[in-house]
Amino acid sequence: MNESILHIKNLSVGYSKPICEGINAIVNKGELVGLAGKNGSGKSTLIKSLLGLQPVFSGEIHLNQDEISNWNEAKRAREIAVVFSRLNQVPAISVEELVALGRLPYRNWLTKLDKSETEIINHSLELVGINHLRNRFANELSDGQLQMVMIARALVQDTNFIIMDEPTSHLDIENQFKIFELIYKLAKDTSKTFIVASHQIELLIQNATQLWWVNDGAFHAGFPEQIAYEQRIYEQLSQERIKFDYNKGRFQFQHLKLKKVKLITDVSDLAYWTKHALERNGFEISENGVEVKVEKGLIFYEGKGPYSLQEFFDLIKPLK
Numbered sequence: 001m002n003e004s005i006l007h008i009k010n011l012s013v014g015y016s017k018p019i020c021e022g023i024n025a026i027v028n029k030g031e032l033v034g035l036a037g038k039n040g041s042g043k044s045t046l047i048k049s050l051l052g053l054q055p056v057f058s059g060e061i062h063l064n065q066d067e068i069s070n071w072n073e074a075k076r077a078r079e080i081a082v083v084f085s086r087l088n089q090v091p092a093i094s095v096e097e098l099v100a101l102g103r104l105p106y107r108n109w110l111t112k113l114d115k116s117e118t119e120i121i122n123h124s125l126e127l128v129g130i131n132h133l134r135n136r137f138a139n140e141l142s143d144g145q146l147q148m149v150m151i152a153r154a155l156v157q158d159t160n161f162i163i164m165d166e167p168t169s170h171l172d173i174e175n176q177f178k179i180f181e182l183i184y185k186l187a188k189d190t191s192k193t194f195i196v197a198s199h200q201i202e203l204l205i206q207n208a209t210q211l212w213w214v215n216d217g218a219f220h221a222g223f224p225e226q227i228a229y230e231q232r233i234y235e236q237l238s239q240e241r242i243k244f245d246y247n248k249g250r251f252q253f254q255h256l257k258l259k260k261v262k263l264i265t266d267v268s269d270l271a272y273w274t275k276h277a278l279e280r281n282g283f284e285i286s287e288n289g290v291e292v293k294v295e296k297g298l299i300f301y302e303g304k305g306p307y308s309l310q311e312f313f314d315l316i317k318p319l320k
């Protein structure tokens, strides 16, 4: 049976006035909740309210059947771990020491780490893949490396509930995928529950069990694809020049389509890059266009060639 861990009832959050109202959600143990919305829609404000860092206008937040407004700081730190995207100044201590700070809710500054705590720290460094950084000074790391360290520190806190506000904002593509993969696996294997705010909407929809979408002061929660479809998320995130292409499954620039090209290709990397360059330069791939053939690593244009990619593009120039 699904066991609920978080229950939000009629919550209204904001500062001098509400930014988002009618927030209702139930989250079960082991869920990965994706929190999405445009810049300034209120994601961080909702997170701060969940953490008790920002007073709410009305409503209730129950974690493990307990209303969190009564919790003191120490209790919160034992129940909720958090990773923020804004990387503040970090002290000149080693990565290992910084990660070990995640154990503070359970121990006194002066006591030594016991064996089980050292194991948790080693395990978290391994999981996040930053063992090689453990003796480096935290203040000398790159933003991406530091972000991984902060994720390890949150894991060391060993809570069942982890909130991450844009945890991949400083990471390269490989590490973005790695972190989402790690969160997905932890949620599945350890029943830890994650709320992850992110602008990586495609990664969220691929990994989340539940999607929260904040838009124009309203809050929507549910099955990711259902919310994406009903709330027309991709259309909402599109702009005049950047649209989501449902065929390709990604956002793309919409350059003016100026010239039609009939593209005949084999399946090869050159075929891929030729198509890529054509679309990037505003050509429309169509049955009625001028013929471009890519075959066995060679490009032919209107029956002539072969040309290199650059020679081909010098010839085919878009219409002005």
Ligand SMILES: Nc1ncnc2c1ncn2[C@@H]1O[C@H](COP(=O)(O)OP(=O)(O)OP(=O)(O)O)[C@@H](O)[C@H]1O
Residues within 6 Å of the ligand: 015, 016, 019, 037, 038, 039, 040, 041, 042, 043, 044, 045, 046
């Ligand atoms: N401390 C504050 N006092 C007053 N208004 C604030 C404060 N922090 C944020 N806001 C305002 O609240 C609104 C929501 O901000 P919030 O940071 O929650 O958005 P967000 O969805 O997390 O945005 P982003 O995707 O850009 O991080 C914004 O209009 C912002 O200017």
